[in-house]
Amino acid sequence: MLRFTLFLFTFFVVTSQSLYSQNRIERMEPPNWWVGMVSEDLEIMVYGKNIGLCEIRLEKYDGVVLKEVKKVQNSNYVFISLTIAPQTVPGNLVFTLNSEKEAQVDFTYPLLKREGNKQHTVGFSSADMVYLITPDRFANGNTSNDNVNGFADKVNRKDKGGRHGGDIQGIINHLGYLSDMGFTSLWINPTLENAMPKNSYHGYAITDFYKVDPRFGSNELYKVMVKKAKEKGLTVIMDMVANHIGLKHWWMKDLPSQDWINQWPEYTETNHRKSIILDPYAAAVDRKTFFDGWFVPTMPDLNQKNQELATYLIQNAIWWIEYSGISGIRMDTYPYPDMEFMNDWSKAISEEYPLFTIVGEEWSTNPNQVAYWQQGKKNYNNYESHLKSVMDFPLQSALVNSLNSEKTWASSWIELYETLAQDYVYADPNQLMIFSDNHDMSRMYTQLNEDFDLYKLALVYLATTRGIPQLYYGTEILMTNPGTDDHGIIRSDFPGGWENDAISAFTGLGLSLKQKEAQEFVKKLLNWRKGAAVVHDGALKHFAPKNKEEVYVLFRYNDQKKIMVVLNKNTKSVRVDLSTYKEVLGEELIGTDILSDVKIKEASELTIKARSAMIIAVE
Structure with a gap:
């Protein structure tokens, strides 16, 4: 097996001459916080050359207490732990840095006033119809950000695995279409920075947790999108990743500590054996490989057992909720990070935003494995989850299988019927996210062998059974991936999202009669469902x-x-x-x-x- 040289970890050897002349704060994360939050605790990651070798003090600020300045293995990091009392007024905290060799230096940290009543943000529910968008492939609203200096992965629409130029502005431009179709919520695949050399369009190799990728837009534009979506009756679900990062994440050049990521003597991939979570006979080595193994060599696996990293990830999620006004989170690969961390993560969010909704991805067709993660489930090992919603892969599989099956001695509907009959294993089946397909599997129309009648039967079922229904972009116009399960083809461009497209789903230009019929069918079905409280x-x-x-x-x-x-x-x-x-x-x-x-x-x-x-x- 090849030696995985990534894991060579170097620390700075600091001499007396280099102490503070090099000291410069390059990052503070979170970049700001708010007064009046439910949790009074805040931990700021401060990054700068040799900052860990300095003394850090907080100037007096009513309501704010400096609990601890945590030094870690790498002297370029410190973690400042604060308590912020509920009645603290907004303003700038002032910190001082002192060293024996240099004069005192001050830096400030903003505490802002909360906007509106975000603590009462209502999440998505079974009253919603969710539309899943892969932003790079939906619509290009701003061609000036197609290519950005310093980012190697350039736009090339002919490359199925390349970037095609879709962006946040493209979504904003077509919010009216989505609302008119009857959708009420948008789940948007990750838009945070993916400064990877290639195949970065999907967004799951994050290189900066606090920055929207400039090829998609900016933090400010993301916030504008959420606001404009709400004006159209649409909420936004942010896709997040806590299990791994991209290899080009800025941490990887200078890790805070050796245990920031899960290290192995040689590259070790996760075994993907999610059954070990429930397996009473599982070997320790299998459990470690599942939780600590990497997805691929370009996605380092984060070690959420590191307390500073765990706090960082929890605060990052809360920061995005408070900053942007999103109404939900879809957490990627929910079972793969440390289990106790995921519990702490979801609990912290639900305590800060009690009405907020998080859906976790547990890709298993076994209802028992999916049910394990839902809040309220009584588990044999006493694991108590705080996750409100889980993605219902068992029902998706059963629906497709029943529609494709031929009847034998029994009806071909039996698999679907019996899967729904197992809802007794769930704490709250109405909170499960049911779906036609998603960005990681073949298009529903392809799964149903392009049978239009079966397609309509599937949509009617999804619109009327229990749960929170979700469709993937292009389902309404019969998008397919015939003959391949390549993700680049599955995530093909939505027609009409690019200037001079010969076909446009937004206007109907060039759509076939069957595509137009499908679109009208979906529009009628979804707009009826929007007002059907009984469903x-x-x-x-x-x-x-x-x-x-x-x-x-x-x-x-x-x-x-x-x-x-x-x-x-x-x-x-x-x-x-x-x-x-x-x-x-x-x-x-x-x-x-x-x-x-x-x-x-x-x-x-x-x-x-x-x-x-x-x-x-x-x-």
């Missing part, structure tokens, strides 16, 4: 598909409203005897099919067309 939080009851029958029926209901959802996979029309559903319907059905606008009067049976769905608002 957001009503009770759910489904009926077991009968052997060899290809009809699946479920109901959403509360004291005021009731809807009946009928999904027919048969290649011919089917008559459905409504007496089977009398415990919910009563003796007869009166209502309107939302999709066709057809009224149903005093029916005892229902005819549903081949390979189609009905959403009946029951009267």
Whole structure:
């Protein structure tokens, strides 16, 4: 195995001549904080040449106490630990640096007033329809930032793995389209700096946790996007990464300490065996490899057991919530970081913002593994999570499998039915994020072998079952990745997002008739769902598909409203005897099919067309 030379770690040897003449503060992170936060604790990472060899004092400031100046292995870092009382007024803290060789130097740190009532920020919920965007591939709103000096990865739309130029301004320019389509929340793949030499467009190799990548825009523009989205009835979910960084992160040139990242004598990749988390027989070496192994050589694995790093990551998430006004976080690879850290991270955020929502990625088709991470779950090892939402990979897999399967002795709907029937393992199944597809898997239309009827059945199910539904950009116009599962192709450019595109999903220019039909279908379905409170939080009851029958029926209901959802996979029309559903319907059905606008009067049976769905608002 090749020796992984990255892990050679050097520290500064400081002589008396170099003490403070070189002293300069290059970074303070977080760059600011706010008064009136729920937590009174703040720890500032200060980075500068030999700063750890200086004495640091805080000038008197009412309400602020300097608890500790933490020195670490690398003398270029100190961690200043403060307590900020609730009634502290905004202003600038003044710190002094002293050394024996140089005159006293002052530096300031801003404490700001909180804007509005961000502590009451309401997160996303089952009332939302989430639209997932890979920003580099959605729309290019500002061509002047396509290439930026100092960033090696240049725009090349012909390179499937390269940067294509999409940016935050492109999202802002099309907020009206997204709102009109019926979406209410935007999950945006990471926009923080990825100063990697190539393949940096996806955003998951972060090189600066406090800076939006200039090829996407700026911190200020991200904040503007959140504000303008809210004006259009859209909230923003920020994609975050706590497990790893990019190899070109500024830390990697000068690590605070050797244990800042998970070090190995030779490069060691994670085994991806997430089952060990629940496995009572798991070997210690397997657990260590899972948690501490790297994803790839270009993504160093962070060691969240280092207390200063853990605090840094927690504060970073809180800083972005407070600064930008986002309404949710999607945490990448949730099970991979240290488990106790992830608990502390989610707990700290929920204590600061009780109504905020975090969804964690646990890519497993086993409901027991997904359920383990949700808040309120009673786990055999007493692990108590503070994570409100988890991504429902089991239901996504079951939906696709059921739609693609042929009936045998039993209905092909059975896998989907039985997966939903396992909701008893979840603390709150209505808080799970359900989805058609995402940036890491083949497009839904491809998964369904480009069968338009199955595509519509899938969308109806996602719009009406329990949970928080999410669609990937381009799902509404049948984007595909035929013949390949290459991520660069899956994340192809959204048509119309670039000047002079021959096809535009925003205007309809050049779309095929089927694409236009799909777009209109999605628009009608989502805008209906937006006002259908019974789907957001009503009770759910489904009926077991009968052997060899290809009809699946479920109901959403509360004291005021009731809807009946009928999904027919048969290649011919089917008559459905409504007496089977009398415990919910009563003796007869009166209502309107939302999709066709057809009224149903005093029916005892229902005819549903081949390979189609009905959403009946029951009267």
